[in-house]
Amino acid sequence: MTSAPPALTAENTSRFLRTKRFRIHYHEAGTGHPIVLLHGSGPGATAWSNFRPNIEALSAGFRVLALDMPGWGESDTQTAETGRDHVATLIEFLDETGVDRAALVGNSMGGMTSITTAIQHPDRVSHLVTMGAPSPGPNLFSAGNGPSEGLKALVQAYKEPTPENMRRLVAIMCFDPAMATEELAALRSKSATAHPEHLRSFLEGMTVPPDRSPMAAFFGLGAQLGSITAPTMAIHGRDDRVVHFENSLRLTTAVPDSRLVLLNRCGHWAQIEHAAEFNRLVAAFVDAH
Template structure:
C-alpha cells in the first residue's frame, strides 16, 4: 500500500475559482491534455484536494486534471433548497465554464454517483467513466442489510458532531490499513468541515429531503438505464470497503457493456489513497488507451 503526497504541487498553487449559474465553484487544476475530472465523496471535510492529493500530480503528467469541490463541500458555495442539489447539472455548467467539452470522469463514492448519472443522462460529455467505491442502482443480493452501512453510520455521526474524535473514527473506517488513518488526515478533514458549518447543515437537510427533492432518489431510479452506457467504464473497488460493498461495482460491470472491474484486496473505501500508485497507473492507462 502506498500513500504519497504530491512532491511539487500544493493546494495553494493549484487552487482556482469559477462561477456557474447558481454557485461559486472552487477547484484544483494542473497539467495539460485530455481532461480528467476528479469528483470527491460525501464525507464531512471532503474536498477535491483531501480526496485526491496523492493522484493529482501523477495524472497531470499527461492530462489536464481538475479536482472539484462540489457545492456544499470545501471552498465552493453551499447547496440550498432554492439552488437545488443536482450535481450533474452543476458539473455540466462547471465544464462549460472551464472550457471542457468532454472529460474522463473519476468519481469516489458520491462522486461516482454523479459520474454514473452524467454518463446516463449526458453521454456526449463523458469520454471515460471511472468509479471507486461507488453505489450502483439496482437490487443487492449479498450485501443488503437493514439501514445504513457501518461506514455510513459513522459518516452521519461525524456530520452531526464534527469533533476530532469522530473525524478520526471516520478516517479509520474509510481505510483498511489503520496506519493510513493519520492524525494529519483527520485534522485536515476536521478543519475543512468546521470551517463551513453551513455545509454540514446543508448535507443533513439533504439527507431528510423528500424523494421528489432528492438527487439520491433520482440516482437509484436509474437501474434500468445503466445498460445504455456505451462509455468505456472501469469500476475500482476495495474488497474491504465498509462504506459501500463491492457488490455495487460488480453490478455496474455486469450491465455496462464496455466495462471492467478492478477489485483490490486489503483496501477500504479510498482506493485512490490506499493504493495510490496502482490507482494512478490504472487511470492513466485506461484513459490513454481508449
C-alpha cells in the same frame, strides 16, 4: 540548466469560477485530455483531501480538474433554493472550463454523479471511472438492515464533527489503520469546522421528500445502466465498509464496455490506500481508449 517545476500544492493549483448558481472552487494542473476528479461526501471532504496523491501524478499526462462540489470545501453551499443537482453543476463547470468531453473519475458520491452524467449526457463523457461508488439497482448479496457501518459514522460526524468522530470516520474509510493518519483526520476536521453551513446543508438534504431526493432518483436508474456508452472501469476495495463491492460488480455486469478492478486489503479510498496503482490504472485506461 533548467530548474525542476515546483511541486503541486493545494495553494498553487487552487482556482475559482462562477457558474449560473455557484462560486466553485477547484484545482487544476497539467495539459492534455481532461480528467475530472469528483470527491466523495462526508464532513470535511474536499477535492484536495480526496485526491492529493493523484493530482500531480495524473497531471503528468492529462489536464486534471478536481472540484469541490457545492456544499463541500471552498465552494458555495447548496440549499433548497439552489437545488442539489450535482450533474447540472458538473455540466456547468465543464462549460465554464471549456471542456467538451472529459474522463470522469468519481469516488463514492462523485461516482454517483459520474454514472448519472454518463447516462444523461453521454456526449460529455469520454471515460467513466468509479471508486467505491454505489450503483443503481438492488443489492442481492450485501443487503443489510439500514445504512452501512461507514455511513453511520459519516452521518454521526456530520452531526458532531469532533476530532474523535473524525478519526473514527477516517479509520473506517481505510483498510490499513496506518493510512488513517492524524494528519488526514485533522485535515478533514479543519475543513468541516471551517464551513458549518456545509454541515447544516448536508443534514437538511437528508430530510428532502423521496420524490425530490437526488439519492432516490439515482437509485432509480438501474434499468438505464446498459445505455452507458463510455468505456467504464470500476475500482473497488474488497474491504470497503462504506459501500460494498457488489455495487461495482453490478455496474460492470450491466455496462457493455466495462471492467472491474477489485483490490484486496483496500477500503473505501482506493485512490489513497493504493495511490500508485490507482494512478497507473487510470492513466493507462484513459490512454488506451
